[in-house]
Amino acid sequence: MANPRVSSDALAAFAVFADHLNMTRAAKELHISQPSLHSKLATLARELGRPLYLRAGNRLRLTADGERVARFARDHQERLDLFLAELRGVPATRPLVIASGHTAYLYLLGDVIRGMLSERPGSLRPLHTNRQEMQAAVRTGQAHLGVFSLHVLPADLVTVPIARYPQMLLMPAEHPLASRRSLRLRDLAGAELIVPPPTRPHRINLERALTDAGIGWTIAVEAEGLPMTLDFAALGVGLAVVAGCVEPPPGLVARPIADLPHVTFHAIHRPGALDDPRVADLFARIREAVPAPARRRAAGRPRSRGPAQRSASAPSRYA
CATH class of the missing domain: 3.40.190.10 (Periplasmic binding protein-like II)
Known part of the structure; x- marks a missing residue:
């Protein structure tokens, strides 16, 4: 069977669609109608003989083949942009x-x-x-x-x-623990903590560490994202465990928790x-x-050198 001819225009349209996964927004960026965009995507899928996206509830998502095609389409467009910029003697604008x-x-x-x-x-x-x-x-x-x-x-x-970075306990400057240079998990016994929602990795790992250490604590509030966590801490709602790179807002201090992983x-x-x-x-x-x-x-941490190597690092993660 002859190799399929794939339209560069359809590839470029698919790259934009893959960025948005929304027909309306992608068509607007491409300055074409939604039916025209849908036709380009259908033509590309037919030329490749693979479904490129599917509907999951009210949302669209790429198939595994769609992800591969999106990666190729973006690379193709970037190489084309760089080539044309070099040909014209102007800096690449992408x-x-x-x-x-x-x-x-x-x-x-x-x-x-x-x-x-x-x-x-x-x-x-x-x-x-x-x-x-x-x-x-x-x-x-x-x-x-x-x-x-x-x-x-x-x-x-x-x-x-x-x-x-070490993990730090963020608290008001007048809190009793603020006078300590370093803390341990047992110092959090009975604390009211500002934590992410239950499915977030930091919440899962922090709960596991406290449970393994036999430490009782309560939820002061669930906060989505670091800015909201800092805002609640500044309001005095509760204490928070954050990465050591976080700069405490005015009135708050941070102390390392020695027995939590970096x-x-x-x-x-x-x-x-x-x-x-x-x-x-x-x-x-x-x-x-x-x-x-x-x-x-x-x-001092291990480095992944490519697709064949996998390494486990610190069990706490932050958004």
Whole structure:
């Protein structure tokens, strides 16, 4: 059977659709009608002989083949953009995309983002994600690089530890425990804690550690995301366990909890991604921006060298 002819236009449309997983928003970005977009996607699926997306309840999601096609489509479009820019003798305009969560954006990546955007406006686009979304974005080519704290390292991505911090108890400066230089889990007995919702990894791991240590505690409030956690702590609602990179708001102090494992942040990318000098430069900037003590602590952690290697790191993770 002859090889199928795949339309570059349909590939470009599928890359945009894969970013949104929404026909209305994708069609608007492409400046075409929804029926036209639907026709392009149907033609691409027919040419490839594979379903590329399906409906799950009220949402659309990519199939495994759809994720592979999205990755290829994004790579194809990026190579085309870079080639045309080089041919015309002008700088490439397609921005690099970095995927991360609250903590990394607030305390690890801020200087890098400000620096790159001041040097060249529009050169970098942050993508705010949770841990699973970050890995999917990197895996499918939606993001060039991810930065997150990980528990289980993905086997198909390259993960490099870049910063490692102790876990800290965040509390009012006048709290009795604030006079201590270091704490242990037993010091949290009876504490009212600000915690994430039940399914979040940090909540699961913190509950497990406290249960294993036989420590009783209560929920002060469930908070989604670091900013809300800090706001509730500043209001005096309860105490919170956070990564050591978090800067306490005015009136609060943080003390390390000696018998909780450290939190390790990783830079995550696809194999071969650093062959692109722009991605390699972004990666180098991120590593250089990490404070030296956290960088030295991370240097002692195992590094994944490719899809065949998997490593377990600290069992606590932060968004």
